[in-house]
Amino acid sequence: MSQRFRVIQWATGSVGTEALKGILLDPRLELVGVKVYADAKQGVDAGSLCGMPETGIRATTSVDEIVGLDADCVSYMPNRARLEDVCALLRSGKNVVCSPFLFYGENLPEADRKRVADACAAGRASVYGTGIHPGFVGMVLPLALSGMSRTIDKVTVQERADWAFYDNPKITFENMRFGSPPEEVSLETCEFLAFNGEIFKDQIVMLARALGATLDDVALHHETRAAEESYDVICGRIEKDTVYAQRFTWKGICGGTERFVIDALWNVGGQYPTDWPKPRDGWTVTLEGEPSLQAHFISLASFENAAERSLAEHTHAADVATAMQVVNSIPALCEAEPGIRGTFELDRVYTGIGMRTVAPRFPRRPRARTGC
Numbered sequence: 001m002s003q004r005f006r007v008i009q010w011a012t013g014s015v016g017t018e019a020l021k022g023i024l025l026d027p028r029l030e031l032v033g034v035k036v037y038a039d040a041k042q043g044v045d046a047g048s049l050c051g052m053p054e055t056g057i058r059a060t061t062s063v064d065e066i067v068g069l070d071a072d073c074v075s076y077m078p079n080r081a082r083l084e085d086v087c088a089l090l091r092s093g094k095n096v097v098c099s100p101f102l103f104y105g106e107n108l109p110e111a112d113r114k115r116v117a118d119a120c121a122a123g124r125a126s127v128y129g130t131g132i133h134p135g136f137v138g139m140v141l142p143l144a145l146s147g148m149s150r151t152i153d154k155v156t157v158q159e160r161a162d163w164a165f166y167d168n169p170k171i172t173f174e175n176m177r178f179g180s181p182p183e184e185v186s187l188e189t190c191e192f193l194a195f196n197g198e199i200f201k202d203q204i205v206m207l208a209r210a211l212g213a214t215l216d217d218v219a220l221h222h223e224t225r226a227a228e229e230s231y232d233v234i235c236g237r238i239e240k241d242t243v244y245a246q247r248f249t250w251k252g253i254c255g256g257t258e259r260f261v262i263d264a265l266w267n268v269g270g271q272y273p274t275d276w277p278k279p280r281d282g283w284t285v286t287l288e289g290e291p292s293l294q295a296h297f298i299s300l301a302s303f304e305n306a307a308e309r310s311l312a313e314h315t316h317a318a319d320v321a322t323a324m325q326v327v328n329s330i331p332a333l334c335e336a337e338p339g340i341r342g343t344f345e346l347d348r349v350y351t352g353i354g355m356r357t358v359a360p361r362f363p364r365r366p367r368a369r370t371g372c
């Protein structure tokens with residue numbers, strides 16, 4: 001392999017740790033830096049952070065140090081995204097692929113969009129957001145299905161998930177506010193939920209652009225349900241009169257007609273509102289048109305040996321999928337034109353490791369710098 005993209009991993013949480021491991025194993029990539037937040041991880045070898053052999057690359061909490069590194073791309077996975085940090089990386093000439101936001105940055109408020117676009121222009125760099133959803137399910141899969149369409153009337157993406165099985169109680173209870181009183185679980189009172197409302201909307205804006213539709217508007221409806229009794233779940237507790245279910249519905253309207261729908265149907269624990277749709281767990285993507293197409297998607301630790309794997313392993317599979325969708329997008333993003341990019345503007349994303357039997361490349365080979 002003559003070309004290897006020099007990559008920085010930014011944050012090493014549930015998803016970031018899997019991305020770090022993916023970068024170290026991918027023959028297309030070379031790890032050159034790791035940004036961490038926890039003081040305890042300062043100076044720790046990247047290999048130790050993800051259960052791999054020593055790499056000689058030590059993690060740093062310093063943003064300046066990371067921005068000053070020579071790298072082609074940053075795999076950006078903090079639990080709270082900062083536009084300022086992403087813009088600094090872009091201005092310094094690094095492409096950025098993110099899991100928390102910027103799924104289609106063209107949808108940002110005008111001042112923010114201009115900041116990102118200016119940073120991309122200054123650094124001749126590009127930025128792209130992806131993951132499992134937002135990302136693969138709401139952008140990559142509908143576009144892949146569209147390759148079998150003559151005409152498309154409507155695209156619907158349904159996500160049905162029980163957050164009790166998501167292995168990140170901080171995101172479930174603190175960010176998403178499950179388990180809080182209904183008045184605290186609204187787009188008006190919770191910054192993170194408002195942020196969530198925008199990032200999923202990005203997908204409709206991107207799909208409309210890719211499929212040649214002119215959007216009049218993307219409307220968001222948010223609804224919550226409170227528990228009638230208290231109960232325990234794997235990752236915490238839902239008290240009586242606090243929120244156990246949230247439904248976000250985004251509708252993209254074109255010429256007065258509903259052309260795009262993303263319906264996120266989320267609960268925590270055994271209860272589920274009886275008047276909400278109940279699709280299969282996971283993600284269902286439907287293209288109504290000629291012909292009409294539907295795909296259902298889930299990730300697990302194993303299908304063949306599902307019973308032998310723990311619940312934690314099965315739920316963690318979604319983190320691995322998110323991490324790998326980001327890592328596998330790096331070569332395509334590095335080859336893309338500078339700017340804010342959508343899925344339709346990138347080459348197809350493939351696994352870098354696949355079925356190869358890969359021995360980790362230690363010690364590191366001399367670097368082969370690529371111009372991207």
Ligand SMILES: NC(=O)c1ccc[n+]([C@@H]2O[C@H](COP(=O)([O-])OP(=O)(O)OC[C@H]3O[C@@H](n4cnc5c(N)ncnc54)[C@H](OP(=O)(O)O)[C@@H]3O)[C@@H](O)[C@H]2O)c1
Nearest residue numbers: 011012013014015036037038078079080099100131132133
């Ligand atoms: N698009 C998708 O499909 C998808 C799916 C899952 C998750 N996500 C997003 O991906 C990101 C990572 O998810 P995760 O499950 O790995 O999250 P996580 O485990 O909660 O945390 C990620 C990391 O954020 C860092 N962090 C700590 N304090 C921070 C602060 N004040 N500001 C910013 N970052 C801080 C920590 O890094 P260190 O440990 O290195 O110090 C932490 O481990 C989140 O933004 C999440 O919303 C997206």
